[in-house]
Amino acid sequence: MPQTMLTIPTNGPGLYEFTDRAETVVREARLESALLTLFVRHTSCSLLVQENADSDVKRDLDAFFRRLVPPADDPSMDFLVHRLEGPDDMPAHIKAALTTTSLSVPVMGGRLALGTWQGIYLFEHRTRPHRREIVLHLA
Numbered sequence: 001m002p003q004t005m006l007t008i009p010t011n012g013p014g015l016y017e018f019t020d021r022a023e024t025v026v027r028e029a030r031l032e033s034a035l036l037t038l039f040v041r042h043t044s045c046s047l048l049v050q051e052n053a054d055s056d057v058k059r060d061l062d063a064f065f066r067r068l069v070p071p072a073d074d075p076s077m078d079f080l081v082h083r084l085e086g087p088d089d090m091p092a093h094i095k096a097a098l099t100t101t102s103l104s105v106p107v108m109g110g111r112l113a114l115g116t117w118q119g120i121y122l123f124e125h126r127t128r129p130h131r132r133e134i135v136l137h138l139a
Helices: 019-029 055-068 089-098
Strands: 003-010 014-017 033-040 045-051 102-108 118-124 130-138
Touching (some): 003 014, 014 055, 019 033, 019 118, 033 045, 045 055, 045 089, 055 089
Antiparallel strands (some): 003 130, 014 118, 033 102, 033 130
């Protein structure tokens, strides 16, 4: 059962595709049929399988989540108590709770069974740069 850890550097909110890195892990494992489980080791970012053909999708998703969950200093968020790490912290936790911290992708014929326009993304919810760790497990 091959396991590896990827580190994804981020420069603020947005979607960071790492499909190619996940494909490399699968290819090097030389398994014809398996399940790739991905798990992000943080509570203020998430993982997504999303379209990777049109960059407008990434921009629209980011804009939607910024509108859905604005920063803690927005008047609509004055009910928030957790503010230790700044106005983006608790909203980042909310966004992560609305999405997911783990994914499962089948491996068929030694390749990820993603659809034509699908990619694997880290969805960063914090405003400052981070180094996010993602565990990949093949079974």
